[in-house]
């Protein structure tokens with residue numbers, strides 16, 4: 501029996517996982533409250549669980565908290581549902597938008613969106629001496645996501661839009677926390693107030709999406725024309741499913757709404773990630789200089805940074821990988837849907853699997869000076885190089901749906917900011933970037949942006 505206090509934070513869970521790996525072996529069994537768990541250590545075993553035997557371990561934990569966050573049914577959620585035909589359909593429908601193929605129409609239109617928002621960002625950063633960056637980044641990312649998936653766009657000063665972003669950010673923070681109550685349900689009453697607050701926040705998000713994003717589209721939707729965005733694809737899909745009888749139907753309108761909100765909510769992940777990335781960079785003037793000299797030599801000071809330039813700006817790309825590595829956020833836990841094994845160890849059906857991603861990202865055996873910010877470790881023979889043990893987005897059929905968007909949007913924003921500014925610390929501000937979770941508290945760092 502392990503003290504459930506360790507689950508109060510993912511960071512603590514990581515350090516426990518690391519210890520377990522070194523002391524007790526590659527697959528460590530734990531009993532957390534009433535729940536059987538294992539911690540999977542080492543790349544070979546993590547890959548076995550995620551990919552080779554991924555179909556044995558493709559459910560997600562059944563935490564009461566997740567049920568409550570998704571209207572009493574965690575199957576509404578893209579990330580916390582168990583594997584099902586509906587999830588396969590949801591993932592297949594999203595692919596064209598989350599993984600746009602290079603130089604296709606969707607890719608170029610995403611490029612244009614990123615260009616527009618980044619030029620706006622440059623204007624905004626140039627107007628203020630000291631900037632609280634996170635809310636600005638969240639707005640730019642939200643507009644990129646809303647435009648890309650739903651062809652909607654909002655003015656930065658729109659109060660409802662601002663509130664929607666704050667709400668998404670709160671939910672994002674909440675789902676990234678680990679609580680003892682997840683394993684000891686009798687502690688749930690301690691979270692009553694917080695869960696009531698989350699219910700109000702998710703309700704507000706739903707109202708915004710319904711009123712400001714979907715309403716018009718529903719009125720103008722025509723089944724005769726090709727869907728122009730993900731929202732239209734969803735509407736068309738649900739209308740078709742409604743014509744089937746209920747048992748055959750793979751998605752109702754309620755589920756489609758959650759699928760839409762979940763994916764739009766991806767902007768919070770990117771905004772939080774970028775804020776952390778800039779938190780690292782402000783302490784690394786030499787890395788900033790190297791990004792700038794790469795951009796200057798390839799693009800000069802006039803040509804705007806475009807996602808089509810990614811292959812040419814290898815160092816800039818490597819900076820994104822390095823920030824993701826150092827944040828070492830956990831792989832969302834999985835659950836065994838059947839009795840199986842990992843590395844020859846028997847795993848019972850229903851066991852929750854935690855993956856020691858912290859060790860994969862920070863082990864001294866895998867990385868030289870792992871605590872240092874060294875983007876060069878991701879470059880080999882002048883090309884971007886991703887070691888096979890670098891698995892920040894998980895793997896197999898439950899792998900991250902948003903990783904390409906993370907890379908594309910982060911590239912556009914990082915490149916454009918560095919092309920235009922030197923990032924400087926603000927006096928007395930502490931830039932200690934928390935590791936072990938992507939989510940940052942609402943109030944985060946202030947920065948100075950000095951025009952180049």
Ligand code: HEM
Nearest residue numbers: 578579766769773831832892893894895898899900901902
């Ligand atoms: C730096 C940012 C991000 C990181 C590090 C990250 C990481 C992860 C990881 C580790 C998983 C679990 C994978 C597994 O179980 O094998 C995951 C799942 C997921 N991610 Fe991300 N993610 C990020 C951003 C995003 C964004 C921007 C989106 C949306 C556009 C997104 C959408 C999803 C979804 C939908 C899932 C669940 C997929 C499923 O269970 O079928 N993620 N992510």
